[in-house]
Every structure is written in C-alpha cells, then in structure tokens.
Amino acid sequence: xxxxxxTLEATESSELLKSLxxxxxxxxxxxxDKASKITYMNPAACKWARKDLKEAIGVMCFSLFPSxxxxxxxxxxxxxxxxxxxxxxxxxxxxxxxxxxxxxxxxPLKDDKGKxxxxxxxxVDITDRLDAESRAQQLRMEILELSTPVLSLWDSILCIPLxxxxxxxxxxxxxxxxxxxxxxxxxxVIVIDITGVPVIDTMVANHLIRMSSAVKLMGGDCILTGISxxxxxxxxxxxxxxxxxxxxxxxxxxxxxxxxxxxKERGTQ
Amino acid sequence: xxxxxIHIESDIVRARQAARSLAESLGFSIxxxxxxxxxxxxxxxxxxxxxxxxxxxxxxxxxxxRVGVHCIFVxxxxxxxxxxxxxxxxxxxxxxxxxxxxxxxxLMDDFKIESEVGNGTRIEVIKWK
Numbered sequence: 001x002x003x004x005x006x007t008l009e010a011t012e013s014s015e016l017l018k019s020l021x022x023x024x025x026x027x028x029x030x031x032x033d034k035a036s037k038i039t040y041m042n043p044a045a046c047k048w049a050r051k052d053l054k055e056a057i058g059v060m061c062f063s064l065f066p067s068x069x070x071x072x073x074x075x076x077x078x079x080x081x082x083x084x085x086x087x088x089x090x091x092x093x094x095x096x097x098x099x100x101x102x103x104x105x106x107x108p109l110k111d112d113k114g115k116x117x118x119x120x121x122x123x124v125d126i127t128d129r130l131d132a133e134s135r136a137q138q139l140r141m142e143i144l145e146l147s148t149p150v151l152s153l154w155d156s157i158l159c160i161p162l163x164x165x166x167x168x169x170x171x172x173x174x175x176x177x178x179x180x181x182x183x184x185x186x187x188x189v190i191v192i193d194i195t196g197v198p199v200i201d202t203m204v205a206n207h208l209i210r211m212s213s214a215v216k217l218m219g220g221d222c223i224l225t226g227i228s229x230x231x232x233x234x235x236x237x238x239x240x241x242x243x244x245x246x247x248x249x250x251x252x253x254x255x256x257x258x259x260x261x262x263x264k265e266r267g268t269q
Numbered sequence: 270x271x272x273x274x275i276h277i278e279s280d281i282v283r284a285r286q287a288a289r290s291l292a293e294s295l296g297f298s299i300x301x302x303x304x305x306x307x308x309x310x311x312x313x314x315x316x317x318x319x320x321x322x323x324x325x326x327x328x329x330x331x332x333x334x335r336v337g338v339h340c341i342f343v344x345x346x347x348x349x350x351x352x353x354x355x356x357x358x359x360x361x362x363x364x365x366x367x368x369x370x371x372x373x374x375x376l377m378d379d380f381k382i383e384s385e386v387g388n389g390t391r392i393e394v395i396k397w398k
Contacts, residue, residue: 165282199285199303201310202366209366230303238307238372239358 028123031109032061032077039118048095048123061121066094067104076106077119084108084116093123101127148174150181156188157258159251163196171207175214182220188265189258190215193251195226205240212245221246221261225254270328275316275342284313284325291327292338297398305338305396308373312342312392315369319362320344320390330395337378337397342390349384356382 022029028045032038038056046053049064056064062075069091070076076087086107092099102123109118148170153159158181160174178190192211197204212222224247227235235242248254271291273284288309292302309325316323323344330339349355356374361367374380379395 167278198289199306199310201307201314202368202372203310203314206364206366228299228303230300233300234303234307234376237304237375238311239368239375240366240372 027125028065028121030061030065030121030123031118032121033118034081034116036061036075036077036119038064045123050096065121065123067091068094068099076104077121080106080108081116081119090126100125101130148177150174150177152185152187153191153255154259154262156186156262157191157255158182158185158187158189159191159193159255161193161196164198166197166204166207168203168207171204171211175207175211178211179214179218182215182218187220188262189221189223191223191225191251191254191258193226193254194224194231195228195251200227200231200235202238202240205235205238205242209242209244221258223248223254223257225249225251270326273325273327274322275313275324275344276322278317281310281313281317284327285310287325287327288338288340291329292396295329295336295338295398297338297396301396301398304376308376308394308396309340311369311373312340312394315392316342316344316346316390318365320346322346323389335397337395339395340393342392345389348386348388348390349382350386352382352384 023043025042026044028048029042030038030045031040038059038061041049041053041056046056049056051059051064061077062070067075069089076089076091080087086105088103088105091102091104093102093104094100103126105122105124107120108116109120111117149161151159151161158178160178162174181187182190192208194200194208200208208224212224215222222245224242224245227247227249246257248257271287273287274280275284285306289302289306292305297305313325316325320342321344323342323346326341326343328339330337354360356370357367358371359367361369370382373394377394377396379393381393382390383392384390
C-alpha cells in the first residue's frame with residue numbers, strides 16, 4: 001500500500017494519501033469549532049505550539065497562537081466564520097519566546113449543506129520574505145546612489161549620463177553632486193546626457209531647467225544631449241520651452257560644443 | 270484590462286511602463302509610444318501629487334477600423350475648482366511647469382476630464398494607433 005502510494009499511482013489509497021499529505025504540510029494548520037476551540041491541528045502546528053495534539057484539543061486557538069495584533073473580536077477566524085469568507089491578514093504570532101511575522105489565513109469550515117460549523121487557520125512564516133524585501137529595498141537605495149555618477153569628460157568639462165527614471169530625490173542628488181564637482185574642479189561646462197531617460201515629462205523638464213539655471217548661477221554652462229527624435233517631438237507637443245538650455249543631438253557634439261566654449265574663453269584671456 | 274494603484278512615486282513609473290508596453294504590443298510607432306508614455310506619466314503624476322493618490326485603469330480599445338490605448342485616472346482628492354484654468358498651458362497651483370494637463374491633451378487623441386470640488390477627479394484619455 002505504502003509502496004503504491006509512494007509512486008502516487010494508486011487511486012484507492014487516496015485516503016491514505018490525504019492523511020499523509022495532511023500530516024506533512026509544512027505550514028501550521030488548525031481546525032477550530034465555532035467557539036474557536038481546537039478540534040484538530042497538523043504536526044507543524046503542534047511543533048509551533050509545542051503541544052501534542054491530545055493536549056491541544058479543546059484549547060482556545062488564540063491561547064496556543066497568541067498575537068498582539070488581534071483583539072478577541074477582530075481575530076481572522078472569527079471574521080471568517082461571521083462573514084463566511086476567507087480572511088488573510090499580516091499579523092505577528094508568538095512562537096515560544098519569539099514573535100514571528102506571518103501571513104495568517106482563516107476560512108470558514110462548512111458542512112455538506114453549506115452551514116458554517118467552524119473555522120480553518122493557516123499560518124505562514126514570512127520572516128524570510130520580509131527580510132528579503134528589506135534587503136531588496138536597501139539594494140535599490142544603493143543602486144540609486146551609484147546610478148548618478150559625475151564624470152570628468154575633458155579639461156573643465158563634466159558629464160552626467162542620466163539613466164532611468166528621474167524622480168525628485170534623484171534629481172536633487174545629481175544636482176547637488178554636479179554643483180559640488182563644478183566648484184571643486186573649477187569646471188566650466190556640464191554636459192547632461194539623457195539618452196537613457198525613457199520619458200521626458202514636464203517634471204523632468206522642470207528639473208533640467210532648474211539644474212541649468214543653478215549651473216549658470218555658478219558661472220557654468222549646461223549642455224543637454226541625447227534627445228531622441230520621438231522625445232523632441234513629444235517635448236514640443238507638451239508645450240515645454242527648453243530654449244533656456246543649450247542642446248545637442250549627441251554626446252560627441254555636446255563635447256565639441258563644450259570644448260569650443262572652453263577654448264574660446266582661454267583664447268581671449 | 271489592468272488596474273494600477275498610484276500611491277507612491279514609483280507607481281508613476283509602473284503606470285507609464287504598463288501603458289508603454291500595451292502600446293508596444295498593439296504595434297504603436299516609437300513616436301506614439303513616447304507620446305502615450307509621456308501623457309500617462311503626466312496624468313499619473315497629477316493623480317499622485319494633486320489627487321493624493323488614486324488609480325489608473327488601462328485597457329485596449331478598438332472600434333471597426335482602429336485600435337488604441339485607453340486610460341482612466343481616478344482620484345478622490347480635492348478636485349479641480351476651475352477646469353478651464355487648469356487646462357491653460359503654464360497654469361499651476363503647485364511647483365510644476367503647468368503643462369501637464371494641457372500637454373497631455375495635445376499628446377493624446379481623446380481627452381475627457383470631470384472633476385467635482387471635494388469629490389476628486391476623473392480623467393479619461395485615448396490614443397489611437
């Protein structure tokens with residue numbers, strides 16, 4: 001029988017399969033009656049609560065799985081039984097001495113006539129997922145830091161290759177960095193290349209205009225490069241006036257223009 | 270059909286990317302794709318900044334001869350007092366350039382705006398291929 005079962009072929013052993021599966025579901029699973037007293041729980045739940053099934057039966061479920069996030073009335077399982085629907089909540093549940101972040105799912109248990117006779121509770125430990133999410137968030141922040149380099153392109157010429165989305169925070173970062181470098185390196189021209197910016201909307205344009213006027217205030221010049229034909233046409237349709245910024249189609253043309261500015265000033269000195 | 274909630278700044282990017290990829294799948298030209306993405310970016314930003322967040326409904330629309338991208342932005346914000354004024358290029362109550370609404374109207378083919386003070390704003394736009 002067991003041998004048959006291990007190959008998952010036997011249909012007649014489905015009862016056995018069910019009980020094997022039930023006992024081996026790795027997440028805690030609890031069945032309660034309408035008064036929230038435990039009538040069954042799987043081994044994973046017993047392990048979580050550190051109780052035998054015998055000890056657990058008849059105990060109120062919230063005393064074995066206490067959560068500081070639930071009031072007596074607001075428990076997921078009461079809500080599930082009361083409103084006859086599945087309830088999923090992110091709550092903390094105590095396990096031994098520690099507090100575990102969980103996805104707590106509660107569903108009504110119904111008899112064959114559809115009458116609610118109790119509730120089902122599933123507990124999924126999401127500590128690892130939350131950790132991964134916060135790590136991802138941290139990585140995003142780090143990438144943001146790295147993603148706005150200011151390069152020295154030529155004598156007195158700086159370059160900022162902008163890639164990706166420009167939000168307020170990022171533009172602020174770039175602007176600050178660029179102005180500091182402009183002062184530090186006594187640069188004359190900043191070439192801003194926007195080939196890698198997918199959309200120039202009014203906000204991005206506004207940021208670029210402000211950046212350009214800040215550079216001008218410091219006696220520098222801003223050259224905007226890398227505007228694609230589609231972007232150029234879209235900017236015109238939007239009605240934005242970028243004429244206060246000098247622009248070039250490509251980075252190399254921008255560099256050429258920057259060098260002209262620098263050389264011209266040196267020539268007249 | 271796709272619903273995109275707009276509650277944080279990065280949701281604007283999601284809205285824009287969704288609109289752009291829908292336009293792409295319908296075979297829009299590069300220019301049209303850029304127009305759609307830019308207009309959606311503007312309108313999603315309005316929803317986020319002035320409407321206090323909301324949602325965008327994005328779907329394909331078609332009639333007998335053509336297909337297009339159809340977006341509806343809904344927020345439950347303070348609403349717009351004077352729509353005519355708000356649609357005037359260069360007019361803004363915030364820190365922007367004031368070309369968002371008027372510009373999006375020019376970028377899209379159909380543009381419908383409804384707003385009630387205290388009850389929020391609904392903007393519906395279509396760009397045909």
